Amino acid sequence: MELNWVFKNVGLAIATMLLLVLCKIVLSFWLWPNIAYQKLKRSGINGPSPSFPMGNITHMVAISKKSKQSPVNTNLTTHDNYSTVFPYFALWQKSFGKVFVYWLGTEPFLYVSDAEFLKQMNAAVPGKNWGKSNLFRNDRKPMFGSGLVMAEGEDWVRHRNVLTPAFLPANLKALASLMVASTNNMIDRCTNIINSGQQEIDFEKEMITTTGEIIAKTSFGMSYENGRKVLERLRAMQQALFNSNRYVGVPFSKFLCLEKYREAKRLGDEIDALLLALIEDKTKSKKDGDQSCFSADREKNLLDIMLADYESAKSLTTKEMVDECKTFFFGGHETTALALTWTLFLLAVHPEWQNQLREEIKQVVGDQVVDASMVNNLKKMGWVMNEALRLYPPAPNLQRQARDNIQVNEVIIPKDTNILIDVMAIMHDRGFWGDTVHQFRPERFEPDNLYGGCEHKMGYVPFGFGGRMCIGRNLAIMEYKIVLTLILSRFSFSLSPFYTHSPAIMLSLRPAKGMPLVVQPLY
Numbered sequence: 001m002e003l004n005w006v007f008k009n010v011g012l013a014i015a016t017m018l019l020l021v022l023c024k025i026v027l028s029f030w031l032w033p034n035i036a037y038q039k040l041k042r043s044g045i046n047g048p049s050p051s052f053p054m055g056n057i058t059h060m061v062a063i064s065k066k067s068k069q070s071p072v073n074t075n076l077t078t079h080d081n082y083s084t085v086f087p088y089f090a091l092w093q094k095s096f097g098k099v100f101v102y103w104l105g106t107e108p109f110l111y112v113s114d115a116e117f118l119k120q121m122n123a124a125v126p127g128k129n130w131g132k133s134n135l136f137r138n139d140r141k142p143m144f145g146s147g148l149v150m151a152e153g154e155d156w157v158r159h160r161n162v163l164t165p166a167f168l169p170a171n172l173k174a175l176a177s178l179m180v181a182s183t184n185n186m187i188d189r190c191t192n193i194i195n196s197g198q199q200e201i202d203f204e205k206e207m208i209t210t211t212g213e214i215i216a217k218t219s220f221g222m223s224y225e226n227g228r229k230v231l232e233r234l235r236a237m238q239q240a241l242f243n244s245n246r247y248v249g250v251p252f253s254k255f256l257c258l259e260k261y262r263e264a265k266r267l268g269d270e271i272d273a274l275l276l277a278l279i280e281d282k283t284k285s286k287k288d289g290d291q292s293c294f295s296a297d298r299e300k301n302l303l304d305i306m307l308a309d310y311e312s313a314k315s316l317t318t319k320e321m322v323d324e325c326k327t328f329f330f331g332g333h334e335t336t337a338l339a340l341t342w343t344l345f346l347l348a349v350h351p352e353w354q355n356q357l358r359e360e361i362k363q364v365v366g367d368q369v370v371d372a373s374m375v376n377n378l379k380k381m382g383w384v385m386n387e388a389l390r391l392y393p394p395a396p397n398l399q400r401q402a403r404d405n406i407q408v409n410e411v412i413i414p415k416d417t418n419i420l421i422d423v424m425a426i427m428h429d430r431g432f433w434g435d436t437v438h439q440f441r442p443e444r445f446e447p448d449n450l451y452g453g454c455e456h457k458m459g460y461v462p463f464g465f466g467g468r469m470c471i472g473r474n475l476a477i478m479e480y481k482i483v484l485t486l487i488l489s490r491f492s493f494s495l496s497p498f499y500t501h502s503p504a505i506m507l508s509l510r511p512a513k514g515m516p517l518v519v520q521p522l523y
């Protein structure tokens with residue numbers, strides 16, 4: 001009798017638990033997302049019909065496959081690449097406009113490529129009140145942890161306050177000589193390749209190596225060897241996370257790609273260990289009084305600044321410092337490398353701009369070594385950078401998550417809605433940029449032409465917008481100009497006959513088949 005009672009109650013407890021799990025699954029994967037979707041629909045926002053549990057992923061994969069069958073663009077003087085990179089968004093825009101809902105698995109995303117809508121949305125929410133999509137935060141955890149890119153609310157304010165001084169002009173100025181040294185290493189490498197009889201060099205690889213070395217030295221004071229170890233693992237992690245269909249947003253999809261997630265986690269743990277060792281080493285050197293490591297008159301790099309804060313205020317924990325190092329390692333080199341890579345492509349296609357920039361370099365830099373004070377005077381190079389970032393934005397879309405209901409005119413964006421802001425679409429919008437939208441025309445950024453002559457102030461956003469705008473943009477601009485000055489002073493270049501134009505998204509906008517250039521030394 002007693003045994004029966006036990007069995008009955010255990011059975012009841014298990015049944016209740018299963019019911020609760022089932023309820024949670026139905027609520028999280030079906031009911032809440034659908035309630036949010038219906039609210040958006042009531043505001044007049046539509047989108048492609050989703051299916052359960054894939055959302056629109058199957059559709060996206062099919063559209064991408066079909067678009068890959070179209071002939072490759074061989075007219076390289078027009079840069080109408082948006083529909084190659086995001087064929088599904090280009091297609092849906094035609095049916096649903098510039099603001100619509102699409103689904104990644106069971107997660108609805110509000111897609112925004114309307115600059116006016118973006119402006120209103122930005123005005124409605126201060127930087128610290130924006131969330132970052134939980135879906136992406138979990139997916140990209142091995143890469144960014146809880147670093148600045150993913151931080152929210154008061155945590156974001158705390159992190160941003162500690163890190164901002166690293167990007168003040170005085171600290172940036174001191175980094176120029178390290179940038180010159182790393183670029184000269186790359187130039188020596190290329191010269192050796194050319195002297196060995198090979199004229200063709202993959203500049204995507206060279207740019208990644210160079211900017212990787214620069215971030216390791218300038219932000220962390222790291223040796224080339226240790227920096228290389230972190231970089232190799234970051235690249236492998238990027239391959240594991242972004243070079244395949246992983247069905248992000250589909251319930252339990254992690255279990256379908258367990259190997260890849262495990263690989264990404266293993267690499268993430270290895271990077272954490274390398275960065276933790278670096279932090280401990282620096283802390284120990286400081287305790288032991290090794291002033292070569294932290295002398296008062298030496299420039300303060302990002303890691304010095306975090307460690308000084310740790311000593312005085314402990315605003316960031318050791319784990320948070322490791323996450324920031326990882327975030328800046330990746331964010332600080334990949335984007336700049338791609339900005340430079342796409343610029344070299346554009347200059348190879350437009351040799352007249354190579355000449356114009358060389359002329360400017362002659363006037364501004366002459367026979368001296370380029371330094372931070374000269375960078376501001378490289379005006380035309382600034383226009384070229386702006387135009388390259390417009391046509392080939394390294395970060396082609398941004399994400400946010402609403403942490404409260406947001407009202408944009410008559411539209412209510414419900415709390416927790418994921419938002420994808422399609423920066424590339426905005427910067428390729430003929431309505432704002434006119435008939436020359438797909439042409440490489442750096443002169444559109446001449447000084448009087450605010451926002452590159454774009455009709456809308458939110459039409460040019462390669463570094464993001466609002467309080468969350470890129471913290472490293474001044475560092476990136478200085479680095480871009482120093483590296484490009486040294487390359488242009490030493491080499492002229494054209495596209496290799498083996499180059500295939502294939503801009504593709506792999507977290508960032510990359511040339512999928514590399515950037516082989518034929519290089520001639522100028523002296």
Ligand code: HEM
Pocket residue numbers: 148149150160327328331332333335336339389393394395398399461462463464465466467468469470471472473475476
């Ligand atoms: C050409 C080079 C670069 C481009 C195009 C670029 C672009 C961006 C964009 C679009 C964002 C997102 C902004 C938003 O969500 O509104 C961002 C954020 C960020 N970038 Fe950059 N970036 C570049 C270089 C750098 C460098 C050199 C560093 C560091 C040394 C860096 C560190 C970061 C960080 C930490 C964030 C997150 C900021 C926050 O959420 O508060 N970026 N960047």
